[in-house]
Amino acid sequence: MSLIIAYVGKKGCVMASDKRRIAYFGSEENRNSLEEEIYSGRISSDEELHKRANEFKVAIKITDDANKLRTIEDAIVGEVSSKGSFEVKRKRIYGTTMGYQIVELVGSEIVSRNKHEKAIVLFGNKYSKTLAEKLISQKWKPSISLKFMGDIFEEILEEVANQTPSVGKNFDVFIKNPSMDSQSAQKYLDEIVDRDIKLLSKFRQKLEEDLLENKKTIELASKIIDEGEIGEVVEIDNNMLKVVLNEDVQAFNGNWKQLAKPKDEVVMISEKEDEINIGDKVVIENEKLCLEKNKSNLMCDIILCNL
Known part of the structure; x- marks a missing residue:
């Protein structure tokens, strides 16, 4: 669902x-049938598309x-992409004066580069x-300026958008005109493309790490x-208690870093010093941390979880 027009010269x-x-949501067969109607030109407007x-x-x-x-x-970089079952497929054009490269990627891996x-x-x-090709042949003039060229491309996009819902009615136009010959252009683009793909790889790695963390x-x-x-309580110092965790309980901090494994000791604070004995059971009842025997409140700054 894109139309990108690029001039390089x-x-x-x-x-x-x-x-x-x-974005489409439904059975794969029906989605494919709908897309086929769009791409063949049988659907010509947003209203028809919704219908x-x-x-x-x-x-x-x-x-x-x-x-x-x-x-x-x-x-300038232009990109169209599609999501497959497991990876995103990208097709990019990198352009500057007197040179461009077309790069196809699956994920962040280059599968072709021309x-x-x-x-x-x-x-x-x-x-x-x-x-778009038909309109370019009608409107194109070799001697026009880059600015006028951008205006013509925008007109073409608008006319295409009036004939197919695969192209929207909002547009971007970018222009670059550094002084380069074909050799220096390709050398420059080699560096730009390599750096950009490397950044994409790092971004994807960070995204994967974040997804795993989430x-x-x-x-x-x-x-x-x-x-x-x-x-259960194993040590008492005024209202500070050491509690040994059960064999199926572990403790984490707010960033989900493990602070204590099963059978490790953790520190808790009791509201009342004189109602605690070694061996007292610690429980959570109605989401409240307390002593089992008298429901006396306990406090701690850890997250208690099952294995």
């Missing part, structure tokens, strides 16, 4: 893109705020590209004890 680089994304989605029993969510273009120093000097490049589905947090949170035995 001796004047510089111009890229224009819509900002539409469409056909209802008929296919596919829920859709349309947004027009996706950023498909960005700049890195003197280069280098070129100058061209007009289109990313998008077959139908939207066919419409998974761990969710798992531990589900084990927080709100009812049951905790352990």
